[in-house]
Amino acid sequence: MSEVLFTSSATAQNGRNGHVKSDDGLIDMNLVMPTDDTDEKGTNPEQLFAATYSACYDGALNLVAKKKKKDIESTTTADVSFMKDPEDNGFKIGVVLNIEVKGVSQEEAEELAQAAHQVCPYSKATRGNVDVELKPKAV
Incomplete structure (x- = not known):
């Protein structure tokens, strides 16, 4: 195993209609499952993953x-996105990364986006398991 720099911890209870809390209480x-017909307010695993993947990739x-x-x-x-998986009648996720880059040409933005996708720990973790589409845009 590689050298551990730090470890974060969170605990979920009762799955998609439950509660999640980090060990330090910040989360x-x-x-709440967005497809459920409910007035309950809450987040979901995909929203949390979107937040963490976007931060790591950026x-x-x-x-x-x-x-x-x-x-x-x-x-x-x-x-x-939370999607049906036709291969096993289960579910899967897909990711689109919308990347705006100021200070470079469109070609350079695309090159940087691809290079970042090779080194981002979340991209490495999902490679071969999750469809990830990069949409870089020079602004």
Whole structure:
């Protein structure tokens, strides 16, 4: 196993219609399935994954740009979809990363986006398991 730099911990209770809480209490949320007909307010695993993937990917993008001596500003929005999986009659997720990059050409934005996708820990974790579409845009 690789050298551990830090570990984060969260506990979920009662699945998609339950509660999730981080060990430090910063995350403390009810979980609600968006497809359920309910007035309950809460988040869902896909929303939480979108937040964490977009943050991780945007960090990787900025790291790659810095190494290539590119001065950029960036915004990454992750759209995480919960979908039926026709292969096993179960479910799966798909991700579209909408990446806005200021300070480079469209071609450079595309190159940086691909390079970031190779080094981002979340991209590495999902590779081969989750369909991820990159949509870089120079702004």
